[in-house]
Amino acid sequence: MYKTILALAAVILFSISLWGQQANAPNANDQAALEQRIRDLEDRVIALEGKLRTLESTRAPSSPQPRPATEAPASAPQTAAQVPANPPIIPAQPSPNETQAGLASPAEAGQLPVYGGASAASKALNPDVSVIGDFIGAAGGNSPPPLATLQPFPAFQMHESEIGLQAIIDPYARGDFFLSFGEGGVNLEEGYITFTALPAGFVAKVGKMRSAFGKVNMMHNHVLPWVDRPLVTTNLVGGEDGIDDAGVSVERILPAPKGIFLEATGQVFRGDSDDVFQQVQRSDVSTVEHLRAYRDITESTNLDLGVSYARGHNDGTITLPGDFITQLYGIDATLRWKPLRRSIYHSFVARSEFIWSQRQQLPSEQRTFGFYTSADYQFGRRWFAGGRFDWSDRSHFANLTDKGAAATLTYWPSEFSQVRGEYRFTHYAENRDSNELFMQLIFSLGAHGAHPF
Amino acid sequence: MSGIGDRFLAVFIGTVLLISILATQAAAKKLNVVTATTDMAALAQEVGGDRITVESIAKGYQDPHFVEAKPSFLLKLQKADLLIIVGLQLEIGWLPPLITQSGNPRIQVSAPGYLDASQFAEILEIPTGVVTRAMGDVHPLGNPHYWLDPDNGRRVARGIAQKLGELDPADNAYFQERFQDFDKRLTAAEQKWDAEMAPYHGRKLVTYHNSFTNFAKHFHLNVIGYVEPRPGIPPTPSHTIELIGLMKRENCKLVLVEPYFDLKTPNSIGAATGAKVVVYLPSVGGEKQVTNYFDLFDYDIALLTKAFESAQ
Numbered sequence: 001m002y003k004t005i006l007a008l009a010a011v012i013l014f015s016i017s018l019w020g021q022q023a024n025a026p027n028a029n030d031q032a033a034l035e036q037r038i039r040d041l042e043d044r045v046i047a048l049e050g051k052l053r054t055l056e057s058t059r060a061p062s063s064p065q066p067r068p069a070t071e072a073p074a075s076a077p078q079t080a081a082q083v084p085a086n087p088p089i090i091p092a093q094p095s096p097n098e099t100q101a102g103l104a105s106p107a108e109a110g111q112l113p114v115y116g117g118a119s120a121a122s123k124a125l126n127p128d129v130s131v132i133g134d135f136i137g138a139a140g141g142n143s144p145p146p147l148a149t150l151q152p153f154p155a156f157q158m159h160e161s162e163i164g165l166q167a168i169i170d171p172y173a174r175g176d177f178f179l180s181f182g183e184g185g186v187n188l189e190e191g192y193i194t195f196t197a198l199p200a201g202f203v204a205k206v207g208k209m210r211s212a213f214g215k216v217n218m219m220h221n222h223v224l225p226w227v228d229r230p231l232v233t234t235n236l237v238g239g240e241d242g243i244d245d246a247g248v249s250v251e252r253i254l255p256a257p258k259g260i261f262l263e264a265t266g267q268v269f270r271g272d273s274d275d276v277f278q279q280v281q282r283s284d285v286s287t288v289e290h291l292r293a294y295r296d297i298t299e300s301t302n303l304d305l306g307v308s309y310a311r312g313h314n315d316g317t318i319t320l321p322g323d324f325i326t327q328l329y330g331i332d333a334t335l336r337w338k339p340l341r342r343s344i345y346h347s348f349v350a351r352s353e354f355i356w357s358q359r360q361q362l363p364s365e366q367r368t369f370g371f372y373t374s375a376d377y378q379f380g381r382r383w384f385a386g387g388r389f390d391w392s393d394r395s396h397f398a399n400l401t402d403k404g405a406a407a408t409l410t411y412w413p414s415e416f417s418q419v420r421g422e423y424r425f426t427h428y429a430e431n432r433d434s435n436e437l438f439m440q441l442i443f444s445l446g447a448h449g450a451h452p453f
Numbered sequence: 454m455s456g457i458g459d460r461f462l463a464v465f466i467g468t469v470l471l472i473s474i475l476a477t478q479a480a481a482k483k484l485n486v487v488t489a490t491t492d493m494a495a496l497a498q499e500v501g502g503d504r505i506t507v508e509s510i511a512k513g514y515q516d517p518h519f520v521e522a523k524p525s526f527l528l529k530l531q532k533a534d535l536l537i538i539v540g541l542q543l544e545i546g547w548l549p550p551l552i553t554q555s556g557n558p559r560i561q562v563s564a565p566g567y568l569d570a571s572q573f574a575e576i577l578e579i580p581t582g583v584v585t586r587a588m589g590d591v592h593p594l595g596n597p598h599y600w601l602d603p604d605n606g607r608r609v610a611r612g613i614a615q616k617l618g619e620l621d622p623a624d625n626a627y628f629q630e631r632f633q634d635f636d637k638r639l640t641a642a643e644q645k646w647d648a649e650m651a652p653y654h655g656r657k658l659v660t661y662h663n664s665f666t667n668f669a670k671h672f673h674l675n676v677i678g679y680v681e682p683r684p685g686i687p688p689t690p691s692h693t694i695e696l697i698g699l700m701k702r703e704n705c706k707l708v709l710v711e712p713y714f715d716l717k718t719p720n721s722i723g724a725a726t727g728a729k730v731v732v733y734l735p736s737v738g739g740e741k742q743v744t745n746y747f748d749l750f751d752y753d754i755a756l757l758t759k760a761f762e763s764a765q
Contacts, residue, residue, distance in 0.1 A: 043608060050572035053594070171563045174553060197558035201531060253531055253556060261524040294524040299512070302523060340515045341713055381687045381715075414686055415590055448590075451546045453522040 127167030127175070128447035132222045134160040140436035145428050148402065149234045149394065153227075153438060157183060160221055164449065172197040178220065189220065189244065204250045211243040211273075212251075212265040212290035213308045214330045214353045223452040225349070225376045227422040227438040231390035231404050232370030236357045237328065238274035243288060243310060245269035245277070261294040269312070276326060276395075277312030286312025304334040316361045326395075329356040347378040357395050368393035376408075384410040390426075400429035418442040484621050487533040487560075489544050490517050491738040492600040493570055493609070495746040497537060499635045500614040504624045510548075513738025516713040518590070518685070522547045530555035533566065535620060537613065540571030541597035565620065571597065573612035574605040577666050589683025598735060602667035603643050606746055610635055642747055646672070646754050653761045658707040659700060659728070661714045664735050668753070677703050680710070680718055688718040700726045706764035707757075709733045712740075729760045 138153035153159075165177040173196060178189040192207025210218050216233050221240070229240055237243060247269030256262035271279030271286040279285070288310045296302045308330035316324030331354045338347040352373040359366045370392025378384045390404035404426040411419045422438040486507040488494040494509035501507060508529055511520045517539065530536065530551055538544055552561060559566035571594075579595035580588075599605045614632035618625035654673040658665075661680040669676045678699055682692035699705070700722070708719045708730045716730065723730040733756055734740060737749050 043604075046575045046608060047573065049576070050574065053576070054569075054572050168562055171561065172558075194553055196553055196556075196561050197564075198556070199558075201556035203554060203556045251554075251556075253527060259525070261528055263524070263527075292524070296523065296525045302525070304524075336521075338521060340512055342715070343521075343713065344516055344519050345715060414586075416586055448542065448545045450522065450550045451519070453524075453547075453550075 127165045130164040130446035132162045132444045135441040137439040142434040145430040208246040211288040214332045217242040227440045230372035232392040235392040238276040241274045243273040263292045265290040271312045278315045284313040300339045301337045306332040324360045327358040350375045366398045382412040403427045416444045484534045486535045488537040493537045495737040496610045500631045513736040514712045520547045535566045536560040537568045540569035541594040543597035570609045573608045574599040590685030598664040602671040657705040660709045697725045
């Protein structure tokens with residue numbers, strides 16, 4: 001269709017200019033008017049092309065020639081808005097190609113649409129599909145004590161293959177699914193609908209999601225600045241999966257003095273999150289609240305602060321009658337620097353999270369604390385170096401404290417792959433030490449995802 | 454359900470609700486326009502005049518592919534009546550999450566306040582056949598740097614004027630009048646620019662990133678290569694050597710660099726080939742004195758004519 005319309009437009013352009021020449025034969029010198037007319041026609045052809053592009057991305061690919069697979073899905077949500085109000089200009093005589101490709105409306109043609117054809121209409125509205133592979137190799141000794149929570153890594157592991165399916169659902173909502181295929185099976189890491197058109201500036205999510213407790217808990221493995229997660233996360237906040245549960249989340253930007261971004265998030269979950277929360281009855285729901293304040297200090301430096309609170313029933317509830325509650329309090333702080341004129345070459349991020357846990361259990365409530373502090377510096381377009389310090393009690397045993405440190409070096413061959421080495425030292429409360437070396441390869445296929453902030 | 458947590462949550466939600474009701478603002482008289490880049494802001498300003506306020510998210514000296522999705526941008530998007538984007542996946546790495554989080558139904562994709570300006574422009578280099586990432590960070594919908602052709606600037610301005618008129622029908626005549634005036638001034642300026650560039654038709658040059666196609670087409674220049682081996686892939690020694698060979702063979706004496714790229718490789722190419730290395734501005738606001746769409750072409754054409762002249 002695209003080509004036909006272009007050809008048609010060219011013919012019109014040509015014939016009109018011929019006609020114009022004849023009409024203007026007496027004043028053949030009057031080139032300017034002619035040129036203007038051609039320019040106007042050129043404009044109209046370009047406007048037509050634009051309309052076609054938007055049509056193509058929202059409907060079937062219009063030409064039977066193979067289109068790049070990435071084009072249609074990636075563009076659908078971006079351009080869905082501009083389906084022009086005016087009906088598209090249809091050539092009077094559809095070419096055989098068009099009818100073959102099943103572009104004529106099924107109702108008019110009196111036949112069912114053909115699926116799986118070269119120009120299957122369904123492709124245009126497929127969600128953006130992405131796959132992210134996360135391969136980890138490990139070396140060095142680590143024999144964690146029986147009560148430690150630190151995640152072990154085998155010599156080689158296809159740690160995670162995450163499939164992302166994302167699309168705009170309708171004018172009021174978008175949907176995001178992240179399925180992670182690990183060695184233990186498939187896990188719905190996140191799957192939620194986001195209502196983007198609610199009144200009064202509210203944004204709501206419904207489904208399964210990583211809760212807004214602090215920073216690291218929200219992050220998928222492939223956007224972490226490390227291979228592993230900090231000790232405080234594994235000891236107090238459920239480790240790799242963290243607080244990741246089914247429920248409802250509501251967030252809103254709050255009014256604040258000029259220049260300050262203030263956002264509140266309130267979440268209610270079923271109450272099952274790894275070993276942090278466990279529900280027995282329906283009423284054992286857990287809640288997470290997060291308040292975030294952000295401010296640009298200069299155009300290249302900014303500060304991001306957050307306080308979090310989470311509350312739910314813990315696994316004491318399963319074995320013994322009565323309510324056993326775990327409460328978590330968190331503070332997170334992030335300082336970022338990125339000079340705008342050289343943003344692809346240099347950046348710096350320093351981050352800390354402090355977490356307090358209050359866990360009711362027998363014989364007595366355990367009050368524990370842990371934190372990590374980290375810094376990452378980008379010293380070239382493809383190179384990053386970072387370090388992290390860990391210190392954390394274990395949630396069940398306030399008297400046991402693990403400590404650790406890690407150093408990372410990351411290389412980006414392109415925006416879509418990443419190689420990272422990490423050295424990790426851990427000193428367990430039982431006075432055992434471990435020294436480990438990790439090698440991680442992350443690679444991303446398909447739709448261009450958003451860069452994490 | 455019982456306990457402190459639930460009460461905490463109830464109070465929390467209540468507070469948020471109360472604040473939001475109190476904060477409901479009276480409808481602003483001027484249309485509040487937010488654009489992804491400064492060029493779209495400059496065009497919107499031309500046709501919107503004093504009936505709109507306009508603000509760009511990216512700065513003119515920033516790589517528009519790699520803008521950070523800072524929460525402070527949400528404060529702008531939250532109150533926007535119209536969001537104008539460049540489109541063609543230029544902003545794909547940072548704008549979609551901002552739109553989602555803005556809590557502003559007016560500017561969501563498919564809402565009336567969302568305008569993808571690429572639909573109005575002539576788009577070059579739309580890839581045909583199979584597109585893969587082996588080509589680098591390729592834009593499968595075509596080259597998004599289309600605003601560097603003044604004819605596209607006119608087309609986009611016309612599209613914006615029409616959209617402004619739809620959103621604010623009372624001022625429609627004003628916007629159309631502003632567009633007619635802009636059209637006239639642009640046509641006059643184009644004649645001047647075309648005349649200034651006329652002696653240099655067909656001149657060969659190299660750019661760092663593939664951002665110059667539309668400019669080159671309009672002013673009849675010939676881009677023979679790029680410092681980047683593929684879009685978004687940093688220069689490699691082997692590609693640089695190849696490029697130096699090509700420039701020598703073709704007698705190419707100019708390397709244009711966008712202001713957000715490192716000058717090390719271009720300078721070494723310049724040293725090896727005797728070509729001039731010039732930082733050109735792909736966007737309004739790349740330098741302080743370049744404050745509108747006309748300034749952008751004035752600035753770049755002055756740079757180019759000077760460079761071509763000295764290369765003779």
